Amino acid sequence: MKIKKIEIGENLFGKNDEIARENSELLQKYNILSLNLMGSPGSGKTSILELTIRKLKEKNITCGVIEGDIAGTFDSERISLLEVPVVQINTGGACHLEAMMIKKGMEQLTLNEIKVLFVENVGNLVCPAEFKLGIKYNVTVASITEGEEKPLKYPLMYSVSQLVLLNKIDLLKAIDFDTEKFYQYARKTNPDIKIIPVSGKTGDSINQFVDFIEEQLLIQ
Amino acid sequence: MKIKKIEIGENLFGKNDEIARENSELLQKYNILSLNLMGSPGSGKTSILELTIRKLKEKNITCGVIEGDIAGTFDSERISLLEVPVVQINTGGACHLEAMMIKKGMEQLTLNEIKVLFVENVGNLVCPAEFKLGIKYNVTVASITEGEEKPLKYPLMYSVSQLVLLNKIDLLKAIDFDTEKFYQYARKTNPDIKIIPVSGKTGDSINQFVDFIEEQLLIQ
Numbered sequence: 420m421k422i423k424k425i426e427i428g429e430n431l432f433g434k435n436d437e438i439a440r441e442n443s444e445l446l447q448k449y450n451i452l453s454l455n456l457m458g459s460p461g462s463g464k465t466s467i468l469e470l471t472i473r474k475l476k477e478k479n480i481t482c483g484v485i486e487g488d489i490a491g492t493f494d495s496e497r498i499s500l501l502e503v504p505v506v507q508i509n510t511g512g513a514c515h516l517e518a519m520m521i522k523k524g525m526e527q528l529t530l531n532e533i534k535v536l537f538v539e540n541v542g543n544l545v546c547p548a549e550f551k552l553g554i555k556y557n558v559t560v561a562s563i564t565e566g567e568e569k570p571l572k573y574p575l576m577y578s579v580s581q582l583v584l585l586n587k588i589d590l591l592k593a594i595d596f597d598t599e600k601f602y603q604y605a606r607k608t609n610p611d612i613k614i615i616p617v618s619g620k621t622g623d624s625i626n627q628f629v630d631f632i633e634e635q636l637l638i639q
Numbered sequence: 640m641k642i643k644k645i646e647i648g649e650n651l652f653g654k655n656d657e658i659a660r661e662n663s664e665l666l667q668k669y670n671i672l673s674l675n676l677m678g679s680p681g682s683g684k685t686s687i688l689e690l691t692i693r694k695l696k697e698k699n700i701t702c703g704v705i706e707g708d709i710a711g712t713f714d715s716e717r718i719s720l721l722e723v724p725v726v727q728i729n730t731g732g733a734c735h736l737e738a739m740m741i742k743k744g745m746e747q748l749t750l751n752e753i754k755v756l757f758v759e760n761v762g763n764l765v766c767p768a769e770f771k772l773g774i775k776y777n778v779t780v781a782s783i784t785e786g787e788e789k790p791l792k793y794p795l796m797y798s799v800s801q802l803v804l805l806n807k808i809d810l811l812k813a814i815d816f817d818t819e820k821f822y823q824y825a826r827k828t829n830p831d832i833k834i835i836p837v838s839g840k841t842g843d844s845i846n847q848f849v850d851f852i853e854e855q856l857l858i859q
Contacts, residue, residue: 459679460764460793461785489765491791512795514734514765542792544680545709545734545763564784564807565681571711572762573680575732587784593813595840620815 435550438518442553445525446536452635453536455552457576458560460542463586465494466619467560467628468537472501474629475535480636483533485524487516487541494539504528515546518553535632544569548576556635562587563594567601570608577608582615584628589618655770658738662773665745666756672856673756675772677796678780680762683806685714686839687780687848688757692721694849695755700856703753705744707736707761714759724748735766738773755852764789768796776855782807783814787821790828797828802835804848809838 446453456464472482484505486495495507506524508516521538528536538554540547548557559580561569564587570577577583583605591598598616605612615631617624666673676684692702704725706715715727726744728736741758748756758774760767768777777800781789784807790797797803803825811818818836825832835851837844 459681459762459785460789461679461782488792490794491788493788493792512769514763541765542679543734543763543765545761546766549732562681562784564782564810565679568711568713569680572708572713574710590784590810590813593810 435518438522439551439553442518442521442525443555445530446553446555449530449533450639451530451533451536452632452639453538453554454556454558454632455538455540455547455554456558456560457540457544457547457580458542459544459562459565462542462560462562462565463619464539464542464560465497467584467586467617467625468539469497469501470619470622470625471628471632472498472503472537474625475632476501476503478629478633480534480633481532482535482537483528485521485528485536485538487520487539489513489541504533510541514541514543515550516540516552517550521552521554534636544573544576548579555639556581558582558584560584560586561601563590563596563598563601567597568604570601570604574608577605577612580609580612582613582631585614585616586619588616588623589621655738658742659771659773662738662741662745663775664773665750666773666775669750669753670859671750671753671756672852672859673758673774674776674778674852675758675760675767675774676778676780677760677764677767677800678762679764679782679785682762682780682782682785683839684759684762684780685717687804687806687837687845688759689717689721690839690842690845691848691852692718692723692757694845695852696721696723698849698853700754700853701752702755702757703748705741705748705756705758707740707759709733709761724753730761734761734763735770736760736772737770741772741774754856764793764796768799775859776801778802778804780804780806781821783810783816783818783821787817788824790821790824794828797825797832800829800832802833802851805834805836806839808836808843809841
């Protein structure tokens with residue numbers, strides 16, 4: 420599917436929270452469930468998206484994707500192979516997505532054909548957490564290769580997220596990672612956070628994320 | 640060794656490049672070689688530092704460390720076990736170190752006792768690249784678990800670095816990583832960049848990084 424692309428200039432910034440509210444209202448109007456995937460570079464956001472979208476398509480749940488990257492179209496090219504509408508946002512250096520970029524992204528999508536909107540934020544465990552986008556669920560994708568202490572070192576990301584996908588569990592045997600401590604640290608930062616261990620490589624437990632999405636679709 | 644700690648308030652920012660120049664002059668005055676380690680959360684900056692400092696100590700090359708983190712003292716606690724002077728800078732939310740933080744950090748160190756100053760920046764593949772610190776060498780620590788395309792997705796980091804430590808090569812068998820492509824992409828972004836593959840777990844090829852440091856000590 421053809422990739423739509425937006426280059427964001429400096430002048431689009433400002434009034435972020437107001438625009439985030441408008442985005443949220445627009446998504447509610449179209450009854451779209453929205454999820455904002457955040458995490459370090461290489462934590463596996465795109466791989467998880469690919470697997471999840473494939474499974475949602477099998478269930479006839481239509482998806483749309485807004486891909487945020489500083490430069491390039493690597494991720495949107497991968498997603499577009501799944502034949503879902505995808506908008507690439509190149510921030511031109513900025514380390515995070517802002518509400519205006521999501522607004523511009525949604526303008527490129529046919530909203531009444533979408534049930535689930537995924538936003539893949541710029542790979543960064545810090546800055547994306549600071550900007551409201553008007554997206555309903557913040558999802559942190561954490562890879563076990565990053566170490567178990569990250570929730571304590573990057574507390575804001577974990578505070579603003581409702582869900583953590585703890586990725587690359589296929590590598591648990593090859594890597595020193597204390598799963599119990601990770602859970603403890605994540606919950607110390609955010610007692611209400613839900614954690615789903617997954618593998619974006621083998622597909623392990625991706626169904627649990629798909630189940631989460633289906634549950635949210637029912638109650639929204 | 641006791642960890643010195645600085646909390647950075649908002650009012651320290653500004654005039655960054657001027658202060659970076661002053662930092663650089665101070666380091667030259669004391670004939671200190673300085674290296675700024677940057678990279679994603681969990682790329683292995685601290686593990687590499689630990690191994691490198693241990694080897695430099697064996698050669699009677701004295702080190703000092705400035706640890707940058709948003710919150711916590713995890714890394715400085717690890718480094719302090721090596722009995723080297725370490726200053727922890729907590730940025731209080733900021734996603735990068737700035738020149739003033741380095742200046743304040745150096746004030747806490749006995750500079751005439753240090754030959755090599757390491758700065759470990761906040762784990763972030765984006766923002767730290769934007770701020771001059773007055774540190775001579777920028778070193779990107781990249782983990783193979785992040786994927787080979789990262790130099791193209793985060794070009795600024797690779798443009799401002801003279802050296803890449805390609806970490807976690809002990810996992811090459813467990814992970815799909817195209818080393819050749821990584822070299823190609825890194826050099827496309829920065830044709831002069833030097834790349835040393837290492838393992839912060841097994842210690843493989845850390846000697847090459849130590850050799851690099853010793854060479855720079857000779858020519859400076």
